[in-house]
Amino acid sequence: MTRSTSLVNSFQQLRCQQAYTRITLNQFTFTEVNSVHASARKVVCCHFSSDGKLLASGGQDKRIVLWYTDSLKPKTTLEEHSSVISDVRFSPSIPRLATSSFDKTVRVWDADDPRFSLRTFIGHSTPVISLDFHPNIDDLICSCGMDGKIRYWSINNGSCALIFKGGMTVVRFQPHHGRYLAAAEKNIVSILDVETQACRHSLQGHTKPIKSVCWDPKGEYLASSLELWNMSQNKTMTLSAHEGLIAGLAVSNVTGLVASASHDETVKIWK
Incomplete structure (x- = not known):
């Protein structure tokens, strides 16, 4: 995991910095292409739709905003949660999104017509911190809460299919295959077998709590920290991005765009 660990410390290095326009280094370019004041309170999560046309963001104002990616104009606002939005994820295969909240619920929405949630899942006894859609099973999502319990939910019948221990801050299914969580x-970081819930790998090495993990698009590597490296000078690169802590990052596999959500109440698009 040395290679993958070295790969994802980078976006977390984009923290607590001033607004910035462009960095170019040995043909590597990372440019801010759009920005919007997204909320009156801290924004903590964001995610692109599978076609890259929409970006969802959420945070302390208890709302989820769907933005058109090309203009960062709002499409609609979802307002059924009663506390902080902790995570938002689009389905990789169908027009749905799911949201988790400190109100201890998970909600599923129709991304094409999100006037009200399709499902509200109740069962967590503590704030829900993270969730994700299974890449192949449209009916299945999972979520985890502060009590360390992971729940599998069936969207079709609206029930909890399974509860087990093993995750507190983030859960992410392996892309494409969906064999591991x-x-x-x-x-x-635990790598859990989705069918048996057996722990296949226990990845240790961090000395502080892990806030996020990310699979590569093929589902072959996992990263739990990220750094940008200047290979010619053999040193890390710090990219000025936001005036507040960057709490959420997302990448569109379709457009290559990167979105950042910050405690400075803004959402930015980078390329």
Whole structure:
């Protein structure tokens, strides 16, 4: 995991910096292409739709905003949660999105007609911190809460299919295959078998709590930290991006755009 760990410390290095326009280094270019004041309070999560046309963001104002990616104009606002929005994810295969909240619920929405949620899942006894759609099973989502319990939910029948221990801060299904679930609790990432819930790998090495994990698009590598490296000078690069902490990052596999959500109440698009 040395290679993957070295790969994802980078977006978390984009923290607590001033607004910035462009960095070019040995033909590597990372440019801010759009920005919007997204909320009156801290924004903590964001995610692109599978076609890259929409970006969802959420945070402390209890709302989820759907933005048109090309203009960062709002499409609609979802307002059924009663507390902080902790995570938002689009389905990789159908026009749905799911949201988790400190109100201890998970909601599923029709991305094409999100006037009200299709499902509200109740069962977590603590704030829900993270969730994700299974890449192949449209009916299945998972979520984790502060109590360290992971729940599998069936969207079709509106029930909890399974509960087990193993994740507190983030859960992410392996892309494409969906055989494994990466779940972080404290300073350990567990790779869980989705069918048996057996822990296949326990990835240790972090000395502080893990806040996020990310699979590569093929589902072969997993990263739990990220750094940008200047290879010619053999040193890390710090990219000025936001005036507040960057709490959420998303990448569109279709457009290559990167979105950042920050405690400075803004959402930015980068390329």
